[in-house]
Amino acid sequence: MSEDNKWSVIKFVQNLLADEEDKSAQAISEKIDVALMLKPAWALGLNRTEVSEELIRRFSEWVGDEASLVNSEGHIEWLTPEHKKSWRYWQRYREWQEQKLSWSAVESVDRTTDHILGMLEDPKREGAWDRRGMVVGHVQSGKTGSYTGLICKSADAGYKIIIVLAGLHNNLRSQTQMRLDEGFLGFETRPDQSKGLKLIGVGEIDRSADLRPQFGTNRTETGDFTAKFAKSFGVTPEERPWLFVVKKNKTVLTRLLTWIQKHVAQSIDPETGRPLVKHLPLLIIDDEADHASVDTGEKVVDENGNPDLEHEPKTINSLIRKILHSFTKKAYVGYTATPFANIYIHSHGETIKEGPDLFPAAFITNLSAPSSYIGPSKVFGLAGENGRIGSLDLVRTVNDHCSEDGKSGWMPVKHKTSHVPTSNNASNLPDSLVEAVHAFVLACAIRKLRGQGDQHSSMLIHVTRFNLVQAHVHQQVQSYISHLKQRIQRQQDYQSAISKLSDLFHTDFINTTNSVSNLVDGQDHENISWLSIEECLPDLLDEIKVKMINGTAGDILDYSDSVTGIKVIAIGGDKLARGLTLEGLCVSYFLRASKMYDTLMQMGRWFGYRPGYLDLCRLYTTEDLVEWFEHIADAAEELRSEFDFMTASGETPFRYGLKVRSHPVLMVTSPLKMRTAKTLYLSFSGDVTETITFFRNKRALQENYSAFHDLVAALGSAQHIPAQPRPEGRKDTWKGAQWSDVDAHHVINFLRNYKSHPDSTKVQSHLLADFVEEMQRSGELTSWTVAVVGGSAGCAQDVGGVSVDRMKRSCKSFLNDRYSIGRLLSPQDEGMDLDENSWRAALNETQSIWKPDPTRAQGRVMPQVPNGPAIRRIKGLGAPGIAARPDKGLLIISLLDPQAAQEKLSSESDLLFESGTPPIVAFAISFPSSNSGKTVPYLVTDTYWEQRYGASE
Structure with a gap:
């Protein structure tokens, strides 16, 4: 009855305040008084604090418009x-x-x-x-x-x-x-x-x-x-x-x-x-x-x-x-x-x-989503010059599930249906999964102490697509939960069991709760003591069920039959990968290796709404998959920006279809689903490509440095990059060297000689060279601005007669075969060759299509500088008083310092580069928009695709 009263009061007060400007905590409290005065029976068993917190959360929520x-x-x-x-x-x-x-x-x-x-x-x-x-x-x-x-x-x-x-x-x-x-x-x-x-x-x-x-x-x-x-x-x-x-x-x-x-x-x-x-x-x-x-x-x-x-x-x-x-x-x-x-x-x-x-x-x-929605850009942030921007501290990386080469261990990257997961630990589970289970126990306990005990709480374990292997995992997790329950309820080896939970609470949960409350509205929580958590653990562990959800298991997830709120650890594969909602999902342990855009997104059951417990959520996954989800977050932002521009232009679904089919983001979507198992036809018009993944091999880096050196030698003497005037007397300035009106063949030669890392999905240099060559035949991308932008690494070198400092870019994560960074470009860099009138036109276009959208980077604040898509559209298609210049391309090169890349790595033994490694040559190309419809073929086989990205489903 108290729960019914709670929602009755919430609905009543929400209606009372719907059209009033003042929706402060004081106004909410006054209207609760009104509700209880009119309906005294609602006060029976009512938790007034919960009612007030729920109303504050609701009134702080906003939703963008659909397009x-x-x-x-x-x-x-x-x-x-x-x-x-x-x-x-x-x-x-x-x-x-x-x-x-x-x-x-x-x-x-x-x-x-x-x-x-x-x-x-x-x-x-x-x-x-x-x-x-x-x-x-x-x-x-x-x-x-x-x-x-x-x-x-x-x-x-x-x-x-x-x-x-x-x-x-x-x-x-x-x-x-x-x-x-x-x-x-x-x-x-x-x-x-x-x-x-x-x-x-x-x-x-x-x-x-x-x-x-x-x-x-x-x-x-x-x-x-x-x-x-x-x-x-x-x-x-x-x-x-x-x-x-x-x-x-x-x-x-x-x-x-x-x-x-x-x-x-x-x-x-x-x-x-x-x-x-x-x-x-x-x-x-x-x-x-x-x-x-x-x-x-x-x-x-x-x-x-x-x-x-x-x-x-x-x-x-x-x-x-x-x-x-x-x-x-x-x-x-x-x-x-x-x-x-x-x-x-x-x-x-x-x-x-x-x-x-x-x-x-x-x-x-x-569709837009409410501001309370937690999507890829909030979990993983968006790419910035110095790492991810806006990400929440909810992701924990896993590397103990298999050997370094991925071929052995508890759950190797590739394994057969006959695989039996084994670990050296007494629990037969890797430490990371034990920690994830502990995190779920703590999340359930804290939710209970926050008054959310009657709501569902779920944990997802998705590590294999094979039912037989899932059965082993189910047995191991079930055994561990039973053992943990026995130790805590019967006080057997109690201190050892409780100390691990206590350590996780004090070293992880307290800090994360504080950081999330600073970044997300409506996530303020009263401090909960460890003693109160410890007291509720014996009863709580009785509530946790371990279920296997797949085609062979008899377990089902029927949340509707529970009045008290189900606490479930769900183990499965494909059935958990698509569509099925895990109510109150708090903790995910996710090892599936598919790297295709649509498959990964659909497997992202951790996205969604987490009212009052976002700070308790955790995603345990591999560094590799974190990198792919980050890529997806950036790609989704890109495609939605393109959609906005086409909506503003009154385009039809057919025109959008043509655009998306040629978008390089789709290089990570199964060709089978594209109805073309061998060939993608890609266009880079209106797009920006940036190298963010590089070799660590000295010889490969030397070859790319030679390609850069040959380009500079062919272009001759450079000038300093000129400052560009901006409104209100401002100027955009860059340190570095620049060449103007460069013939396209120099850019094509550079791209042909440069070798992209295989994991640099969107920037395959030979493909870019093909595209520039194809555009050149139709009179576009014939004249280029080439710039080498300097940084602050403090190590200068001569570039075409101009002294240019190397750039400092920390390694985003330590991975054996590559060096990865966040973004190469600053937002202003694509406007390097824009005069003041063109810059203003691009800003006007950016602002004219802008609308508040909580799922996007811009949120509720109208942008004050033009975004990349607008800059590229103005360049290629022009605007009133601005001539279209689809012939003009922009190539920006940076020399990344290998020593500076080392700085933020946790271990000195994690040496990224051997001594004598040359500067790492990174580049970005800003392609103007075009109506030519030119594309270049990208040939690939299904077998190659599966080997590189994993299965499509």
Whole structure:
């Protein structure tokens, strides 16, 4: 009852303060007094401090606006406020959400779902219509809440059959069904309803029987669409809509298609003879739309770009399209956090049996997330000159799971299904995993002492994709938890067990709590004593369960059945990698080796919302994977910036598709998903490339230094880099040497002679040389500014007659075969060749498309200097009064000092470079934007891709 009272007071006070400016702690306290005066019964068992903290957190939260690329061809605008007046499904969903979310978050869901629904068609519109779009959210950011809101509104508007495609596994489908039971249906979908209807979620807000949709699937693990169920009912054009939550599975989708054709369709297509549903509008929501839905077959179109009508798509893609093709009134909306595979769907792909492919031709919408969302840029920060900027101290690196060469140990990088994990420790677990388990125990204890004991807490262990190996890990972790419980509860070897937990609390948790509270709003916490933690450990350890979540295990994660809050350590592989939400995820131990952008992002279950316990969260993973996630955080920022510019320019999904398909970021996405297993066609126009990963081998570095020396010799005498005037009398200044109007062949020769490190994914020098050469043929990138920018390492050398200091860049992490830094460029460097008018135009463009977005680097502060994309657009495409110069390229070189690189390494024995190593030649190229559409082929085989990046799933 006290928990119900808590949320009742929160909702009441939130409504009272919604339109008032003063939302201070004092104002909140006064309104709590009002609530308790009007409803004295709410005071029973109420923790007033918790209520106040939750309201302060909610009122400090804000959400950015969504942005969309739209194609309105054939679309009729229809959604007006008049339509929404009698919407009951949405109204009860909104009221239910208000109990859990801040006012700003609920308003954002309302606004974005209106926007998305408005880009679909009015379900009451006569004739045939087809709208296909995609919504891009963030991993674990609340996409389910968004599409639940869209489903409610679409049902209110008149969509009659709603199909949700929910992953590949039963547990994810079941979890999605449970959420829709709460958010849309309003009752538990059980196979046997003879015991009566159990109302839940929105059903408890409005209990009207006429507001209960029909359902064709249920919440049990075996509740997918079955043959038995299919035979037992038909569909009539009644008022209430039908909901189907199904797996992306050949048998299930075939069964659903057959049922639609035999029991729902009332017409026949005269041309093809296929059954047609003309009287019921269809909405398909495709959750994780980049997974399994995309046709990865080749030759979708012929050499002239016309669709191959006889092409045979992959099975799941074919069945989804056939279901759509069975309706004359239909809408398809794919939801994903990693849209690359969907962008690669050919926009002209079409077959006779399946109809058009799933390319989001109508719209692509980028969702923002609330400021409370913890995404890649907050966990890993963004690249800066001197390391990562804005990262939270939550990541702990793991290196004791295998040998140095990765071939042996507890969990080698590559291992077989027969592998048995073994360790020299008595627990048979590596020390890092023991520490991670201890961190989870402490997180659960501290949450309990903060009043969050009745909320779920989870730990993820994801170290192998093999079920048999997972079983060994499960047994080892279960054994360790049992042993720990015995030692603490029975006081056997008590001091040894408790001292490790105490040490971790004092050396790690106290400092991290303080650092997170300084960086993140709403994360202030009262100090908790070690004694109070120690007192609650015996009871707490009884609550912790260890479960194996995979296709062979009988364990399931049903959080809805627990009143007290589940404490679970979940061990698994692919089933934990995609879609499945681990409620209250505190600690992750993650060793999976895939390095592909979309696969890694989807495996990032630790992203999401951590109200009141962010400081207790930990990610234990390898240095290698940390580096890849950092790369991903930077790439995501880049692609969203490109999306912003294209939105501001009124571009369509088709144009964005062309841009993204040629983006070098996609060099880390599986070619198979790109429908081109051998060749990527890349463009660097409008992009910046920077070398941040280098060889440590002296000979390789000497060869690159020779390439630099040859370039300087060919260019001759240099001038000092001139200062550039800026508004308000400012100047941007650089130390170093510069050459202007350099012929492209000098740059091409330098790039051909320079050898990139294999792990320098985005900067392969031979590929850049090919691109410059290709652009030169069409009259672009013919004239270059080449600059050698100096630093502060205190070791000067002559460059074309100008004395240039070497640059100081610390090694980001100690890895055996390479030296890695943060960023090479400062934000202002790309404007080195911009005069004042061009700089101002770039700033105007930067500011004109800017909008507050908590998931982005700029946050709520409007930028006061132009960003890189704007600089490159102004250079290449021009602006009013500014001539376009797509012929002008900018090459910036720096000489990194090998001794300075050593400074921040923890051990003197970790020598990066042998004596006599020359300066490390680093370079960046700022490519102006171009409308030429020129690309260069990048050839690669699937085998090579797997060896380098790991499996795609």
